[in-house]
Amino acid sequence: MHITNIGINHWHDPDFFINRPQGSGDYLILLIKSKAIFTFSEGDTEASAGNVVLYKKGTPQFYRADGERFGNDWFHFLPDNEEDLQFLQGLDIAYDRLHFSQNLSEPAKIMEMLCHEYFFDHPNKTESINLLLRLFFIKLSEALHSTSQGRNGTNYEKISALRISIYNDPARDWSISAISNVLAMSPSSFQHTYKKLFGVAPVNDVIAARVERAKYLLSTTDHSIKQIAHICGYASDMHFVRQFGKITGMRPTEFRNRSQ
Known part of the structure; x- marks a missing residue:
């Protein structure tokens, strides 16, 4: 896998919106930090801090701020081969829908590392990004599927x-x-x-x-x-x-x- 673009801790004005009927031409992951409205095939869905979206290549992308600043961490990426696609599928992170986790600290920290690797050149840049991408999705899957016994109130x-x-x-x-x-x-x-x-x-x-x-x-x-x-x-x-x-x-x- 390789990243095509990335941004950390981006905050936008309350009139921010994304309207991509054909998608972005690649895969997109968002870690959401504020209230927002996402539009999927079934209609509008409210989002908040702690929500995550993984858009598949070719899926329309419609989302906007919800009355306040919109904040998120994000990166666009592309799998390099069938093995990468199978790796993502095996982590059971459904595409094109909102997920929620009570603790995204580990994925967020790895995304910061990915951002650093992406914008600085060094001999092992490609290998480092590929390894960090895999670790990011593993930790994201753990965060989304973990259960907190006695903490469901x-x-x-x-x-x-x-x-x-x-x-x-x-x-x-x-x-x-x-x-x-x-x-x-x-x-x-x-x-x-x-x-x-x-x-x-x-x-x-x-x-x-x-x-x-x-x-x-x-x-x-x-x-x-x-x-x-x-x-x-x-x-x-x-x-x-x-x-x-x-x-x-x-x-x-x-x-x-x-x-x-």
């Missing part, structure tokens, strides 16, 4: 979707009061439930999500420390530097030098 689904949103857009103002109001929970009940489900306090998860985004930007862009702090939701670059050092044991500049 409405609160779990809502809070899991929230956690996906935090990691997809960590720069937002994730205040406990605002989140708990949206979930119709008291702040104390929300924090207790969140930590019980995921083993970490929501405030600390927001910090972890921001640091993860910062690590990616430090290793893949030449943005200044001040720019990265702003992108990751920090009002002060000094606060960012202190928090990054506390989590990683390194200053941002040191992490950038090591990663490069």
